[in-house]
Amino acid sequence: MMNCSVIRIPAGAPHDMSGLGAAVEAGLFRPEEVVAVLGKTEGNGCVNDFTRGYAVMALKGFFAEAAKGGAADISYVMSGGTEGVLSPHFTVISRSGQKEPGVVTDGLKSLAIGVARTRSFRPEELGRLPQVDAVADAVARAVMDAGITSPEDVHFVQIKCPLLTAEQIYEAHSREGSLVTEDTYKSMGYSRGASALGAGVALGEVDRAALQEEEICTDWTQFSAVASTSAGSELSCCEVIVFGNSLSADGPYHIDHAVMQDAVDGAALQGLLDRYPGEELVQVLAKAEADPDGVIRGRRHIMLDDSDINHTRHARAVVGGVLAYVGGDPMIYVSGGGEHQGPKGGGPVAAVFRRR
Template sequence: MNCSVIRVPSRSPNDVAALEKYIEQGKIAPQDVIAVLGKTEGNGCVNDFTRGYAVMALKNFFANYQKETTSPISYVMSGGTEGILSPHFTVISRKGALSKDSVKQERKSLAIGVARTADFLPEELGRLAQVDEVAAAVKHAIEEAGIASAADVHFVQIKCPLLTAEQVQDAYGRSKSTVTEDTYKSMGYSRGASALGAAVALGEVDREALQETDICGTWELFSNVASTSAGSELSYCEVIVFGNSAYAEGPYFIAHDVMKDAIDAASLRRLLDAHSDCEMVQVLAKAEADPTGYVRGSRHTMLDDSDINHTRHARAVVGGVLASVCGDPMIYVSGGAEHQGPSGGGPVAVIFKRSE
């Protein structure tokens, strides 16, 4: 297995010109693409249709290469490029696959697995049913990637659905209740349940002890590597697991740390310093407004702003902090970190490329 990652700038959610150019130049082989992780310039909220617009444009684009593409491509679009975050697509490719004939390498390299859950009913979102489905999908993706240990998993990206008013009414029409009637709050519940699903799969949270009320309730439970993003453009969860495996080869690998709060620049600096002899390919991170209303003893107003949602504030803050460290605004920063890292913080990972 040989995995690679390349960033492609976009001028709009449907802009595939740079992607087409990279394919023509031989930088990307469309038959090897297994996933596209994107940042689109919408509001990142319930009515952010730039996510679905981008997915539609990418699906139409890759349809031209359908005969060459060996398996369905996973699309994960995260809305919101507040501040200096630059809209772009991260194109993930993989040659080969794990088999009984796979030979262990002397060093571990980037390994990526993808999976998806079944469609969810409205009443299942934000509840243990979603936790269990996601946990199973994460385990499947880990196995597909040939990652031997949870310690070798460094980032789990999950795209999950949200509730619309129509779906809430559908559930009530069948005498079912939803976790919330607030469509915006449903994004948090879906992200939180998905993150806990990853935590269960990785042994970070005990499933037997987990209660439904823990979802977006017990913040001491979290994953150090999960990143989840909710959107209205899908009814299931897309799962992309990034890790290192001895059954993978190539110059790429991934490492992670955990931001303790939104201004924890040291977390990314530690990663870059530890691998200063390697090229930084992409930064992947979660952003969150501290629910206490304070950061390092000083009050913030992100949670009280009625004009701009706190997830948008958080993306702008964390995007600026991390870009100032790595010197590049074309990084993946997603907002809303329920059960994704410690309360007020979140995971940060870097994909590196070795020089040799």
């Protein structure tokens, strides 16, 4: 049976692999069993955040050496931006066929992880229906890879997606290609939104037959309650990691999710903690968004009007602070930009637990 585990490792810098090395020495994970690494790096989280690619380069080098050539095909999802109290770290996700001794989970669904990738995208496909369709296919394959048999058992879908750079825009122009936007920062939102809708299509949350291309990043009534998407310049395809529970998985870990209705909805995470009293909270995974209406609980916010600091950075700081308070730990994964990821102004929050 599949046995999945999740551990968090603090990082002193995007290239700091010392914590991972110590964890391997301590036997906390086996490098050859790692299938994905999620990271929070301390860049700006915008188009020119090279801490993401820097971290991926360092991680690839670490696992190539640590696994002595036996490393799995690892998916790396780096989310830039640790504003406020958010603490830079790596979340290492392992998967093996070995049961964990001493833990009885008969009849209980345990954490199951599935991974997949899309093909590489042309610049003119980003933020449009071809991206939606390719991501929907990849999410469906990742669900199958996890051994999850019902969409209700999928609790978080993390997707790393590409964005448009000035070079790609120029290349598309040379072919007379039409782009969804020529603003590199706005391209992040379009790519995140199309990816989230792809997850929604795969899980039956969004009706693909009725979805129109012009509704991407305009019709906020269409969303996935479990999708979390993050854009970066360090890849040209989408990396997909599905988190869920399955009877075909074994071990003490499991995952559940709720939906934050706005950026200060700490009750969503508190409800998950109350649902599993006595269990260890291993990691929190969440999306953060500045409400596009410019209002939170009837009060005006200025996140969208700040010309000095991007609204995604404001939102990460707010949501990170709220969830760090509720969960008691700032070393959590909070990603900014919530287009079609949960309701307008809100977003999904998932919690990984370990049964004692």
